[in-house]
Amino acid sequence: MKNDIDINLNQVRQDIFYFKKDPTSDADNANLRNAFDRLNDLELSKSALAYFEFKKYRVEILSLHIEIVELFERYYIANYKPKQPYYMTIMPPQGAIDEPIFGSVNPDTIKDKNIREKYIKDIEENKKTGREIAFQGELARLKYELSAPNIESGEVASLELFIKRNYTFNLTNFIEVKDIINKSKLENKTKEKIIHDISKW
Numbered sequence: 044m045k046n047d048i049d050i051n052l053n054q055v056r057q058d059i060f061y062f063k064k065d066p067t068s069d070a071d072n073a074n075l076r077n078a079f080d081r082l083n084d085l086e087l088s089k090s091a092l093a094y095f096e097f098k099k100y101r102v103e104i105l106s107l108h109i110e111i112v113e114l115f116e117r118y119y120i121a122n123y124k125p126k127q128p129y130y131m132t133i134m135p136p137q138g139a140i141d142e143p144i145f146g147s148v149n150p151d152t153i154k155d156k157n158i159r160e161k162y163i164k165d166i167e168e169n170k171k172t173g174r175e176i177a178f179q180g181e182l183a184r185l186k187y188e189l190s191a192p193n194i195e196s197g198e199v200a201s202l203e204l205f206i207k208r209n210y211t212f213n214l215t216n217f218i219e220v221k222d223i224i225n226k227s228k229l230e231n232k233t234k235e236k237i238i239h240d241i242s243k244w
Contacts, residue, residue, distance in 0.1 A: 045092065048085060048100055055082050055107055059114070066118055070177030076185045079111050083188075083201060087209055101209050102223065108202045109227045115185055115198055116230055123179040129172045135162045199237055206237075212244050 058078035062069055069075055085104060089097050135148045139158050150166070153159040186198055193200040210216045220241060224234050 045096065048087075051081055051085055052100075052103060052107070054078075059107070059110060062114065066114075067174050067178045070174060070181045073181060073184075075111060075114060076181065076188065078107070079185060079188060079201075082107055082111070102219075105202075105205065105209075105220070105223055106227075108205055109224065109229060112189065112198055112202055112233070113228045115182060115189065116233065118178070119182040119186060120179055123176075125172050125176055127168070127172055129176055130169055133162070133166050133169050196236075196240065199233060199240075203237060203240055206241055207244060212241070217241065 055078045058074040058081070061072065062074040062078070082104060087097060087100055087104070092100070132147045134144060135150075135153060136158055139153045139155065139162065140148060147166075148162070150159050150163050153162060188201070189198040190196065190200045192204045196203055206220055210220060221238055224237055227234070229237075
């Protein structure tokens, strides 16, 4: 069991690393969601692990859950609306080339340098808009998964469920969790919410 946990935690860290390296590519790769799914599927067993191992893994998994929520908070834009519309095809300006246009055009066929450069810029800006729309769509899917155990708790629902399942609440455990949360880069309101919620258990 220990080997399985180590293998899965290494994969989670790798997925998070690749997300951090190029967040907007997550629209294609879903690294952060994959990290969360793998982490969420991990089962800690007190009976299968020595107590010190159980505690060590519990802290590692909690910290990774927190890091995923931190990254989600940093990049997710609620009710996202792109600054400009996205088009499946960007047409060059009228009269840019001397033949009928039925779709996108190779910029190299545009003789006028200024028109060509403007067209290239329009294409790049449209691609950027498309990537951002896709990225926010991927984060919205992650938000749904993070919130799935309890919609009312929002994106910390799965994190709180992990704490509830793996911590028998007493003062020592409460202080441990509170300390890990307070040292994290979560938004202050998120820290306050988690600490408030677990203090009622």
